Amino acid sequence: MSADDLTPRRTGDVLHREVRAPSDESERGPGGERLQHAEAASKPIRADAPREPQPRGARVRGNRPIDQAEAAERFLAAPMHQKAHDERLWDVRRKRDVAAHGIPEWEELRELASRIKTHTLTHLDRYLEQFEAAAEANGVHVHWAEDGAAHNRIVLDILKRHGARSLVKSKSMLTEECGFRHFMAAHDIDVIETDLGERIQQLDEEEPSHVVMPAVHKTRLDVADVFARTLGTDPDNDDAHYLAESQRETTRPLILKADAGLTGCNFAIAETGTVVTCTNEGNADLSGNVPPLQIHSIGIEKLLPRVEHLGVFIRLLSRSALGSPITQYTSHFRKPRTGSEMHFVLVDNGRSERLAMEEFWTSLKCIRCGACMNTCPVYRRSGGLSYGATYSGPIGLIIDPTFDKRKYSTLPFSSTMNGSCTNVCPVKINIHEQIFAWRRVLAEEHRIPLLKQGMMKAAGAVLSRPAAYRAAIQTADSALRVLPRFAVYNPANTWGKKREMPHAPRQSFHAWYRQNRMKKETDA
Amino acid sequence: MRIGLFVPCYVDAFEPEVGIATLELLERFGLTVEYPYDQTCCGQPMTNTGCHGEAAATEALFVKNFSGFDYVVAPSGSCVHQVREHLTAIPQTDEVKAVRSKTYELVEFLHDVLRIEALPWAAFPHKVAYHSNCNALRGIGHARPTELNRPFFSKPLSLLKKVKGLEIVDLTRPDECCGFGGTFSVFEPAVSAKMGYDKVTDQARAGAAYVVSADSSCLMHQKGCAERLGVPLKYIHIAQVLNGAAA
Ligand code: SF4
Numbered sequence: 001m002s003a004d005d006l007t008p009r010r011t012g013d014v015l016h017r018e019v020r021a022p023s024d025e026s027e028r029g030p031g032g033e034r035l036q037h038a039e040a041a042s043k044p045i046r047a048d049a050p051r052e053p054q055p056r057g058a059r060v061r062g063n064r065p066i067d068q069a070e071a072a073e074r075f076l077a078a079p080m081h082q083k084a085h086d087e088r089l090w091d092v093r094r095k096r097d098v099a100a101h102g103i104p105e106w107e108e109l110r111e112l113a114s115r116i117k118t119h120t121l122t123h124l125d126r127y128l129e130q131f132e133a134a135a136e137a138n139g140v141h142v143h144w145a146e147d148g149a150a151h152n153r154i155v156l157d158i159l160k161r162h163g164a165r166s167l168v169k170s171k172s173m174l175t176e177e178c179g180f181r182h183f184m185a186a187h188d189i190d191v192i193e194t195d196l197g198e199r200i201q202q203l204d205e206e207e208p209s210h211v212v213m214p215a216v217h218k219t220r221l222d223v224a225d226v227f228a229r230t231l232g233t234d235p236d237n238d239d240a241h242y243l244a245e246s247q248r249e250t251t252r253p254l255i256l257k258a259d260a261g262l263t264g265c266n267f268a269i270a271e272t273g274t275v276v277t278c279t280n281e282g283n284a285d286l287s288g289n290v291p292p293l294q295i296h297s298i299g300i301e302k303l304l305p306r307v308e309h310l311g312v313f314i315r316l317l318s319r320s321a322l323g324s325p326i327t328q329y330t331s332h333f334r335k336p337r338t339g340s341e342m343h344f345v346l347v348d349n350g351r352s353e354r355l356a357m358e359e360f361w362t363s364l365k366c367i368r369c370g371a372c373m374n375t376c377p378v379y380r381r382s383g384g385l386s387y388g389a390t391y392s393g394p395i396g397l398i399i400d401p402t403f404d405k406r407k408y409s410t411l412p413f414s415s416t417m418n419g420s421c422t423n424v425c426p427v428k429i430n431i432h433e434q435i436f437a438w439r440r441v442l443a444e445e446h447r448i449p450l451l452k453q454g455m456m457k458a459a460g461a462v463l464s465r466p467a468a469y470r471a472a473i474q475t476a477d478s479a480l481r482v483l484p485r486f487a488v489y490n491p492a493n494t495w496g497k498k499r500e501m502p503h504a505p506r507q508s509f510h511a512w513y514r515q516n517r518m519k520k521e522t523d524a
Numbered sequence: 525m526r527i528g529l530f531v532p533c534y535v536d537a538f539e540p541e542v543g544i545a546t547l548e549l550l551e552r553f554g555l556t557v558e559y560p561y562d563q564t565c566c567g568q569p570m571t572n573t574g575c576h577g578e579a580a581a582t583e584a585l586f587v588k589n590f591s592g593f594d595y596v597v598a599p600s601g602s603c604v605h606q607v608r609e610h611l612t613a614i615p616q617t618d619e620v621k622a623v624r625s626k627t628y629e630l631v632e633f634l635h636d637v638l639r640i641e642a643l644p645w646a647a648f649p650h651k652v653a654y655h656s657n658c659n660a661l662r663g664i665g666h667a668r669p670t671e672l673n674r675p676f677f678s679k680p681l682s683l684l685k686k687v688k689g690l691e692i693v694d695l696t697r698p699d700e701c702c703g704f705g706g707t708f709s710v711f712e713p714a715v716s717a718k719m720g721y722d723k724v725t726d727q728a729r730a731g732a733a734y735v736v737s738a739d740s741s742c743l744m745h746q747k748g749c750a751e752r753l754g755v756p757l758k759y760i761h762i763a764q765v766l767n768g769a770a771a
């Protein structure tokens with residue numbers, strides 16, 4: 001398959017219905033109400049409600065396995081937070097459905113996007129070289145980083161060469177992955193986040209909990225608390241506009257006098273050597289265009305062959321992420337401005353290793369829209385920080401173990417494998433099947449708790465021997481006692497803590513059948 | 525046509541009336557249904573936990589019990605999904621492959637194979653919330669999930685429409701998982717139960733008197749949640765409703 005086969009289908013209509021219709025200035029929900037940007041649409045928490053402290057994320061201890069279930073339980077124990085989180089993200093999922101169902105060719109677009117990514121990833125070496133050559137021809141300095149540490153060192157070197165002491169940054173999950181903020185702090189470089197959500201997280205010394213909405217787990221009162229503590233705002237004023245304005249006023253001067261700017265990359269176009277970023281606040285433009293020194297950190301999987309492929313992904317990205325037809329700003333960075341310098345840092349950090357994993361390589365297609373998180377019922381009730389990793393939710397469950405199999409060995413179990421993530425994924429990653437595959441890999445490598453494996457062994461022994469099985473559930477009472485071995489498993493009876501136990505019937509189906517049907521057969 | 529009836533371990537132990545209703549319902553259509561007496565389980569609890577090796581002997585037993593039938597029918601979407609998609613711990617002989625491809629979930633068997641047109645004996649004059657089990661919905665294609673931009677269809681609802689007096693109520697989150705998730709319900713009880721509570725609350729808010737599903741395991745979990753919350757909802761398997769249960 002060549003890139004030529006992947007040309008998006010052109011229809012006679014250049015403008016899409018929703019853009020054309022004069023009265024339809026924005027998408028509308030089922031009730032005819034105007035759909036708002038999800039970040040602005042969340043309901044305010046009532047001022048007279050008692051303050052509920054924000055639950056913190058997973059306890060990370062070196063590379064000991066993360067206890068996601070324990071952190072989720074703490075999140076659930078903060079009902080205001082959990083409810084707001086769940087409802088806000090479900091609302092985004094609902095808007096995503098409206099947006100996706102508004103485009104007749106939606107499933108065709110997903111298929112095309114998936115195929116473009118397959119093609120690019122299976123010819124990645126070629127496209128990376130093409131991208132590098134095109135970028136250099138544009139006057140960009142291109143660097144290659146094998147891992148996160150190399151990325152941080154390369155950026156530090158560039159900053160040092162220019163005597164830069166402060167850097168403004170537009171949200172980039174890749175730099176989170178590299179531990180960039182902490183590294184730069186240790187080298188006395190001021191890093192200022194320009195994305196509102198990311199800035200909130202930075203000021204609260206927390207990681208982002210969601211790839212698109214980094215502070216979605218916080219209520220407005222939490223944000224008011226953080227800003228009161230760090231920016232001196234009124235702790236009791238949780239008005240979104242007041243808070244956003246306060247942040248903007250304190251951050252703008254820092255942006256204006258920053259020595260360097262760094263952005264992430266949504267798409268990198270091999271043909272033109274262009275970096276494309278999508279933001280709703282225009283902050284990539286600020287970080288890229290204001291300071292004299294400009295750096296873009298690029299995960300090597302972000303490549304697309306040509307500009308014409310970009311439209312497919314732009315149409316999918318924001319609709320999947322927030323249910324809006326497009327992000328407010330789609331910025332293309334190609335050449336340094338006169339008098340400034342531009343650097344691209346291409347980062348591997350485990351990606352080429354992942355590319356070689358037969359069952360898991362398609363996770364590299366991810367465009368970080370967050371749709372799988374929004375739809376995930378476990379994520380919505382756990383909070384993103386419960387995963388103790390840069391990437392949380394369904395996509396996190398399948399890529400985190402590729403970074404560290406021990407530390408993230410429990411994550412593939414934090415799922416009911418209901419498959420909704422796979423259905424919303426704009427690039428058709430079979431997420432729930434990869435979660436299933438990880439469980440097998442982890443069990444085979446004895447990375448699941450001994451107790452769990454022991455219980456499964458016992459269950460397998462009973463369930464493969466009809467006589468033992470029948471004896472075990474012969475009477476209803478003993479079924480309740482013995483079935484726990486494969487239904488309820490746990491001597492501590494975790495089932496019964498929050499749910500009533502099933503009522504034991506008078507007799508099992510086996511017993512009924514023997515009594516009512518087998519007798520007849522022998523009689524006959 | 526030789527039909528083998530598979531009654532999953534949960535149903536066998538906790539909901540025998542679901543097995544009975546399935547058997548009687550198939551017989552109403554004039555089918556001869558055999559119940560291999562040495563059956564136990566499809567291996568799902570082990571496979572679901574990643575322990576495929578531990579599931580091998582159970583899988584082999586399943587195949588031994590059910591080879592030779594024209595169809596294997598079970599009143600459980602998740603067990604059928606397991607057999608069809610994940611019964612892979614044993615060598616995939618022709619016999620194994622045949623059993624896997626001939627295993628049907630009850631609703632799809634009635635809808636796709638028997639193509640039944642009427643259920644004259646069935647009346648259920650109640651408001652019903654239908655619960656779509658995730659494996660049935662997205663795994664074996666019972667219905668169009670809300671995420672996909674495809675034409676709407678629902679095999680279970682089209683069957684329930686043939687039941688006299690039955691009224692379907694709409695849920696606000698029609699196909700969100702209820703949190704059972706097999707071993708998930710045991711190993712991650714906090715999130716699992718919260719999902720169950722939310723599901724039950726949605727069903728009650730919709731004005732349902734009964735919840736109907738094609739999966740006993742989801743029903744067992746939801747019933748446990750409803751009882752704990754003190755919500756007076758009743759839970760019943762679709763096999764019972766289609767077989768003419770009077771409620
Ligand atoms: S895995 Fe798919 S749905 Fe999830 S963030 Fe990536 S592209 Fe979006």
